[in-house]
Amino acid sequence: MAFRVSAGDVSGFKFLLFLTIMYGLMSILVYYILHMKLIQPLGFDAPVDRFSEARAIEHVRVLSKDGRQEGRPGLKQAALYIKEQLEMIKERADPNFRIEIEETVINGSFNMVFLGHSISLGYRNHLNIVMRISSADSQDTDPSVLINGHFDSPLGSPGAGDCGSCVASILEISRLIVDSGWIPPRPIIFLFNGAEELFLLV
Known part of the structure; x- marks a missing residue:
């Protein structure tokens, strides 16, 4: 008696093999994710030429202490802090840097x-x-990189995630650039705007 395989059996076998x-593959991926080594966040005592999560979190803590909504004192306090x-x-x-700060x-x-x-x-009276x-030898007309974050927060929120964490990261990155002595090949403009939550005013 001959053993015969139907077309349905072959397609079922292919489906089971695929599953x-x-x-x-999914098991290998899950194992890798569960056992991968994550980067250890750095504390306040981190070297000045490294990004410190603790220093950035301190900025978030200060910025989210008071509400930063339009018309509240916390918005002006956040601008003063920044x-x-x-x-x-x-x-x-260092004298090799040219650093300009402006309010508008x-x-x-x-x-x-x-x-x-x-x-x-x-x-x-919205502040940027x-x-x-x-x-130090850069020109005003040099192409630049813009890094932007807003320091106002949504109604009813301390704004730690929107967008206190952005502002904190920008502050820590700007500190890192200066303290490490790395002079960017192109100017970097850090913009902190104060009225994004009200329909992107500024």
Whole structure:
């Protein structure tokens, strides 16, 4: 008696083989993820030429202490804190750096359509803070890299994630550049804007 394999048996076998291979690959992936070595976060005592999670988290803690919503005192306090940190970085900078810090106060209005409705918004005295780090011989017209974060926070939130962590990372990166003595080949502009949550005003 001859043993015969139907076309249905072959396709079923191929499907089971496919499932077995997929299960094996997924098992290897899960094992790798569970046992991979993660980078150890660095504390306050980390060398100055390394990014320190603890220093960045301290910025987040300070920034998320008071609400940073439009019209609240915490927004102005956040701007003062950021400016103070940037000034401290500038004071420590080597003479081979050219560091410029500027504040701009923005006023204006605009109309936009949102969810099918026309909305008009007016705003006054919104603050942006800009720091430009470049080599001492850089020109104002040199192409630059922009790194941006906003220091206001959404209503009802301390804003640690949106966007205190962005601002903290930018502060720590700017500190790292200056303290490590690394002079970027192109100017880097760090922009801290103060009214992103209200329909990206500034």
